[in-house]
Amino acid sequence: MKSQFSTYIKTLQDNITAGLEQEDGKAQFQEDVWQRPGGGGGRTRVIEHGAVFEKGGVNISEVFGKLPESMQKQLGVSHSDFFACGISLVLHPKNPMVPTVHANFRYFELYDENNAVVDQWFGGGLDLTPYYLFEEDATHFHQVCKTVCDKHDAHFYTDYKQKCDAYFWNHHRDEARGIGGLFFDYCRPDDTHNLEKWYAFVTDMGNAFLTAYLPIVQKRKTHSFSKSQRQWQELRRGRYVEFNLVHDKGTLFGLKTKGRIESILMSLPPTVQWAYDHQPEKDSEEAKLLTVLKKPIDWV
Numbered sequence: 001m002k003s004q005f006s007t008y009i010k011t012l013q014d015n016i017t018a019g020l021e022q023e024d025g026k027a028q029f030q031e032d033v034w035q036r037p038g039g040g041g042g043r044t045r046v047i048e049h050g051a052v053f054e055k056g057g058v059n060i061s062e063v064f065g066k067l068p069e070s071m072q073k074q075l076g077v078s079h080s081d082f083f084a085c086g087i088s089l090v091l092h093p094k095n096p097m098v099p100t101v102h103a104n105f106r107y108f109e110l111y112d113e114n115n116a117v118v119d120q121w122f123g124g125g126l127d128l129t130p131y132y133l134f135e136e137d138a139t140h141f142h143q144v145c146k147t148v149c150d151k152h153d154a155h156f157y158t159d160y161k162q163k164c165d166a167y168f169w170n171h172h173r174d175e176a177r178g179i180g181g182l183f184f185d186y187c188r189p190d191d192t193h194n195l196e197k198w199y200a201f202v203t204d205m206g207n208a209f210l211t212a213y214l215p216i217v218q219k220r221k222t223h224s225f226s227k228s229q230r231q232w233q234e235l236r237r238g239r240y241v242e243f244n245l246v247h248d249k250g251t252l253f254g255l256k257t258k259g260r261i262e263s264i265l266m267s268l269p270p271t272v273q274w275a276y277d278h279q280p281e282k283d284s285e286e287a288k289l290l291t292v293l294k295k296p297i298d299w300v
Contacts, residue, residue, distance in 0.1 A: 009085060098223075108120065164183035
């Protein structure tokens with residue numbers, strides 16, 4: 001399975017970066033192939049200063065070695081030898097009418113002292129972080145997620161949407177990072193879904209990423225915007241940074257396993273603001289977004 005999924009994420013990275021380059025029309029991804037001192041490596045692709053994408057990255061990695069004791073406790077496992085591979089992407093558009101998007105699809109194995117597999121699971125998801133709320137965009141994104149989920153299990157969409165709403169929650173702000181999507185983790189073989197079925201679900205979801213996101217980009221990328229709307233985008237990006245550095249499991253895993261820092265922090269936006277006690281005007285579009293972020297909505 002690790003060979004199968006490792007091959008898949010390489011192909012998915014190629015397909016996604018090609019689609020995004022075509023949509024941007026100006027910038028191209030720069031590739032950086034790297035090795036991890038503890039074992040493994042990856043292929044980072046970053047796009048910057050584009051016509052559409054101010055900064056973004058689509059990274060794949062395949063790492064192995066010993067889990068630090070702190071990560072064993074966090075994962076609730078007693079074995080330290082691990083293998084992990086996955087694809088992770090974040091895109092920060094220039095136009096504040098185009099939402100930031102994140103997606104991650106990963107596979108994990110643990111081994112005993114004889115190098116036999118003792119545990120294995122899939123995880124991942126995708127979520128949308130708008131700066132200005134267009135309800136039809138939120139509906140489209142969630143409908144794509146639901147369509148893929150329904151193909152595999154009638155309970156997946158409801159369960160994984162709720163997990164996404166709970167996970168991407170900035171607890172210290174008491175608000176959501178965005179308008180959600182899907183989040184799933186520890187998808188292990190069981191009586192209902194063997195490993196091949198989990199693989200089919202996760203890869204279908206990865207293949208649907210461009211379908212979920214690009215129509216929104218195409219609809220919003222030519223919108224005009226003001227200096228104050230750009231300032232609002234940078235203030236909200238600050239909330240994104242706060243979540244990734246304080247709460248995000250993937251970021252923390254990378255930091256604690258001595259991952260490649262440039263790839264881990266690729267998710268951070270290029271320009272950000274923190275203003276003291278900033279409050280949007282009452283009944284404004286900015287205030288409308290904050291209202292939605294205080295309580296998750298069923299978009300489909």
